[in-house]
Amino acid sequence: MSTIGNPILEGKYAASMDLWPLEARQFNRIYEFYDNLRAGRFTTTRCKRCQHVDYPPRVICSECYSDELEYIDLPVKGKVISFTEQARGVPLGFEPAPLIHAWIDLGKDSPVKRLLSRIHNCPAGSLKEDDDVQLIVFDIPAHPMEVGKETKTMERVFFGFEPIKKD
Numbered sequence: 001m002s003t004i005g006n007p008i009l010e011g012k013y014a015a016s017m018d019l020w021p022l023e024a025r026q027f028n029r030i031y032e033f034y035d036n037l038r039a040g041r042f043t044t045t046r047c048k049r050c051q052h053v054d055y056p057p058r059v060i061c062s063e064c065y066s067d068e069l070e071y072i073d074l075p076v077k078g079k080v081i082s083f084t085e086q087a088r089g090v091p092l093g094f095e096p097a098p099l100i101h102a103w104i105d106l107g108k109d110s111p112v113k114r115l116l117s118r119i120h121n122c123p124a125g126s127l128k129e130d131d132d133v134q135l136i137v138f139d140i141p142a143h144p145m146e147v148g149k150e151t152k153t154m155e156r157v158f159f160g161f162e163p164i165k166k167d
């Protein structure tokens with residue numbers, strides 16, 4: 001059985017201590033982004049009217065306010081532009097240090113040139129600028145949801161990037 005909510009609460013669910021978005025269609029209007037992640041696709045929204053691409057995905061276009069959006073694929077590999085590495089004071093519920101955030105260059109042909117993401121599976125002190133990284137999708141703690149008289153466990157996923165191992 002999957003963990004519910006924040007692991008430090010030992011199975012009790014407190015919405016205010018949930019570190020992650022509710023991803024089910026009932027709670028989240030960009031649920032398609034998470035459904036795509038589950039299928040191994042990294043996507044965002046493009047406006048059908050003016051072609052503007054937003055990242056993170058949105059429910060209305062930030063340029064023309066149209067809600068006619070479609071999901072398009074983004075590259076799943078990129079290069080580290082710059083990064084921060086937090087060795088202490090990592091918030092409870094996150095995996096242990098280091099907590100690394102990086103700006104990632106997705107390449108000049110990508111509809112989104114750069115984005116900020118966490119870097120996983122990376123020992124402290126080993127990341128360098130220009131390193132190649134790739135998308136990873138992983139399970140995060142589930143959350144309970146009332147469905148009629150039943151409580152259902154809603155599984156969730158999230159994404160980050162990890163260094164591509166060099167031979």
Ligand SMILES: [Zn+2]
Pocket residue numbers: 047048049050051052061062063064065066
């Ligand atoms: Zn638009």
